[in-house]
Amino acid sequence: MRGPKHFDHSVRKGIRLTDYERFLGADARALKELFPAGPARLWGATPPAPKKSEKATAVAGRRVGDEVLFYADRKFVARARILGLFHNQALAEAIWGVDEKQCTWEHIMALGDVVEFDVPAQPLFEGLGLGDVLRSLTLVSAENRARFLHLVDPSAPVSPGRNAPSPGRGTALRRDDVFHALSSLKTHTKDRRPSRHKPITLLWAIGRLAVEQDRMVEWQTFHDEVGPLLRDFGLPESRVTPEYPFWHLRSSGLWDVQGMEDQNATPTPSELTAARASAGLHKDAAKVLRRSLARADAVGLICSKYLGDVDREEVLERVGLAGYASASGELPDGGRGDGTVRRRSGTSTQLDRDSRLVEKIKVMYEHACQVCGSRVETRYSHYSEAAHIRGLGRPHNGPDQLSNLLCLCPNHHVEFDRLAIYIDEDWAVRRNATGAVDYQLKRHADHVIEQKYLRYHRGLCGRL
Ligand SMILES: [Zn+2]
Known part of the structure; x- marks a missing residue:
């Protein structure tokens, strides 16, 4: 049994990129960016044969953001999200050697944090409509992720509908059906x-x-x-x-x-x-x-999956969904692209936000950005911005409380607000265009951030 050993070595523990420096080749920079500090979690697939097999389809169909499921003994035992895909035979051989056919696991996946569990595989195959032929490479697409997490752990806080006001079980299922249909539209x-x-x-x-x-x-x-x-x-x-x-x-x-x-x-x-x-x-x-x-x-799903090249703000405005183009909600008049992303104090449309909370979070972090850690210096002090995770205004109607606030530098505030970055369940700050990890969110011991607001923001990002 090679699987569990490889899993323990290169996924659970992770490898040190510096130990494999001379095998990284052209992938060195990308891998180091994905794993700047700690060990690199890598997993691989051997080259599929024949070329048109089910496995070939699965290997070719892998996408950043998909979830890889680890299978052992009729159970799924772990999951991790794909952060990057690499084809590197030399590196694969150095990490895992070769199998009896002299093949190596050269279709490499760089993985996010690993969550281990223990669930029978069959119901999952059925629940997700997956064929069970390819246990060695079972993938859950990013769109199916919420549905899948719910199957793995019905109490998972990130499951769809969980945060909605008291959804009945029937409602939650119908919601899943709607999202399944939305994510699998047949388009010419x-x-x-x-x-x-x-x-x-x-x-x-x-x-x-x-x-x-x-x-x-x-x-x-x-x-x-x-x-x-x-x-x-x-x-x-x-x-x-x-x-x-x-x-x-x-x-x-x-x-x-x-x-x-x-x-x-x-x-x-x-x-x-x-x-x-x-x-x-x-x-x-x-x-x-x-x-x-x-x-x-x-809205997040449709825009990300089907309308990636379309100006999201423009199309949403035309269909009466303007507020969904940003995390803070409604943009001020003429606020597009000119830097005036948020309402400034003193305008008549200023939302009624609690200035004491704003002050509190800035003091707590001493104006250091929770994403990048930088502090913008002013002549006599420092400057930072308090960002609501789930916007206060329409259509988001988030609450004005500390658990829904972040202390950010102006750049990261704009990026967060305009859905360029999002924060994962494991507090990784990821770039929405690629899913790559930019930073770990810095959290003060006294600052409880509610996952449900981050999840709402991820929904807007099309990253359920
Ligand atoms: Zn920053």
Whole structure:
């Protein structure tokens, strides 16, 4: 049994990069950035053969942010998140040697903190809809993570719905279904780029819920509202065909069309007009997405997964979800990109925040940023900013209390607010674009930070 030994050596304990300096090659810098201080947690997969096997698909499908599950004796015994992917045969051989076929574990994964547990594998395979053929490399995608954590540990504080006001079990399940559907939208691809019609339409539909409009909309209104969005935010070369998402979003299981018989071909706009067809989110999906926590998660997920190249602030503003573009919520007038991210004191829109709390957190950290540790010097003192983790304003409506506050330097305040960085359950400060660890959050012994607020922020980041 090589697995447990390797696990103990290179994952649980982790290796010292300096011991393998001459094997790191071109990966040296990236690995050192991922593991600046302590041991490096590495795991690998042997080259898949044949090339089109299930394993080949799994190896090629690994993504930063996915969770790797460790399997032993019909159980899953640990999990860790992928921070980086490397292909390095020399390093793999140096760490793990070769197997009986003279292969080594050269498809290397750099891993985040390891959480060990002990759960039977079969229910997990079923619960996540995974094939159990590939126990040696079981992955849970970032979108499925919340669902998975709940299966591993139903009391986990980070599970979906856990922080919502008293969700019943049935509700939590329906929420999972909605999120599963949102994360597995079938989109047409053109030149290998997925069409944005469906995600844009879903954002528009969620925007309607946010202002308590009806979920169902007649075709003509849909055409007039969604058409311009597809034109402005769809792929540049893609045609503006609102009838396409109007009709085909049904396959997501999240969408209803009324007034039109089922048919294979996409109905033409004139057919939809003649039938006075209407469409909108399915009532169960709408029920879930009317809740503010779920809505923040859904907006974060859709933007990150499908609209990575689109200006998030612009598209969210157009669909009436402007506040979801930042952690603090509503931006001041003309506040885009000019540095005036937050409201300053003295304006009429100033939110009523408790200045004593602001003072308290700054004093507690002596103005040192909890992310980078730096203190901005002023002529007579120092300067820092108190950042709410879950914004005070609409639509986030976070509480004004110490457990929802961070002391940050201006740069990290902007990055946190604009969702460029987020904080993981293990207090690692990660870059949202890559998932790479930038810093460990510094925490004062007297400062209790509530995980549920960090989790809310991660939802906005599309990092459930
Ligand atoms: Zn900082």
